Amino acid sequence: MPRETGGSRRRTLQDVAETVGLSVNTVSRALRDLPGVGDATRAQIKAEAERIGYVPNAHARSLVLGSRKTIGVIITDLANPFFNDLVTEIEEQAIQAGYTLVLLLSDEDPEREQVAVDTALRSGVDGIIAVPVQGRSNPWEAVTRAGVPLVLVAREMPGLGVDFFSSDNQTARRQTTETMIALGAQDIVLLEEDLRISTVSHRLDGFRAALEAHGIEYDSRRTAVVPSRRTARGASLWRGEDAYLVASDLLESGRVPDGILVGNDFFALGVYAALRERGIVVGKDTMIMGWGDYPFSRYLDPPLSTVRLPVVEVARRATTRMLSLLDGTATPGPVAEYIQPEIMLRASTNH
Structure with a gap:
């Protein structure tokens, strides 16, 4: 049979x-x-x-080695501090459980993502933890079809039916917007990168929800798009220059918002510069709220209010779930967990 x-x-x-x-x-x-x-x-x-869904295992012939105890980790790039910290924590937990990592990068490219998935499967990894590109293709169905445990982090793939762990981006963005409104801001602008990914769309949803809840009309003037550093080959850090140019165009129109939310703290660097050139004082004439709480944020002048992402907790929960899937102790799934970030209030919002 x-x-x-x-x-x-x-x-x-x-x-x-x-x-x-x-x-x-x-x-x-x-x-x-x-x-x-x-x-x-x-x-x-x-x-x-x-x-x-059979995929040849390059190491299956090695009876001496038996199970290689490897977990594949596929992320978009290591330049993003969130993903860098994510991999570090996943590796720490994996090592404690006797596993090693096979790290592969997609570089926000669907074709490279497909290669990464194929490589992971043919390498015989026991399971995969991944941040999907969310592009035009879905290589992850091949993973589930092959019976390889899959846990997604940060970005959703609805309908795939796998475990998912992320920051609660929508709630956090709603809370930061409401914080600005409570501090007196009415003309609030959100600078977001142009990637069509669930993290960005969730932040936009939270922004709109907060405005509407306080009777502030949402329209296209409320958002400004910052070109993503990840739309082309070769990922690199977000550049403050991109946000500087966007903010400069906004200010040249004569408009000075009393609240500016940015999609990451690197964008705040450019916004600070654009405001300073025009004699607009951060924390007095306008408020700025970042996203990410990167090490430099507290040392800006004035120190940047921002959102501290729960990257360590996201990594821990995702890895714990993967290990339970591998040792057969996992509760029935799929599981979806959204971990609440922490809002760090500093002088850029009068604190």
Whole structure:
């Protein structure tokens, strides 16, 4: 009787062999394009392997090593401080549990993401923790089809049916907007990057919800788009210059918002410069609220109010869930958890 291939167990040569009613040796030769297997049989075997989600494990032949105990981690880039801290914490927990990491980068490129997924699967990782690109393709279905445990972080893939852990970006952005309103701001502008990802859309949702809840009309003048450093090959840190140019255009129109929210603290560097050139005093003439609480934020003049993201807690929960999936102790899922960030109030908002 063919073996059950549902659930999160990784598909094996034995699974393929049982579904086609042939020996493991024949299946192995067919999938490696070795002689001794007819063309029709080879085609049938390959089709069945693809159907059930079998992916060759490059290390499966090593009986001496047994399980390699590896977790694949696929992120968009290491230049983003959030992802850098995320990987550091995942690795710390994985090492304590006897696992090592295979780190792969997608660089916000769907094609490179597909290569990263394929590489992780063929490397024989036991599970994958990933930050998806959320591009035009969905390579993650191949992971679930292959029975490899998958946990997503920071960005959602609705409908995939896997575990997900993230900062509560929508609530945090709503709270920062409401904080500005409580401090007296009415003409509030949000500078956001132009990536079409769930983290940005959730922040925009929170911004709009806060305005509407306080009777402030939302329109296109409330947001300004900062070109993303991740729309082209070669990820690098956000540049303050991008936000400087956007803020300068806004100020040249004669408008000086009394509250400015930015999508990350690096954007605040550019906004500070644009305001300073025009003699506009941060914390007096206008308020600024960042996002990320990067190490330089508290040393700006004035110190930047911002949002401290719970990256360590997100990483811990995602890794704990992955380890429970791997050792068979996981509660039924999928699980979705949103961890609340902390608002850090400083002198840029009169604190």
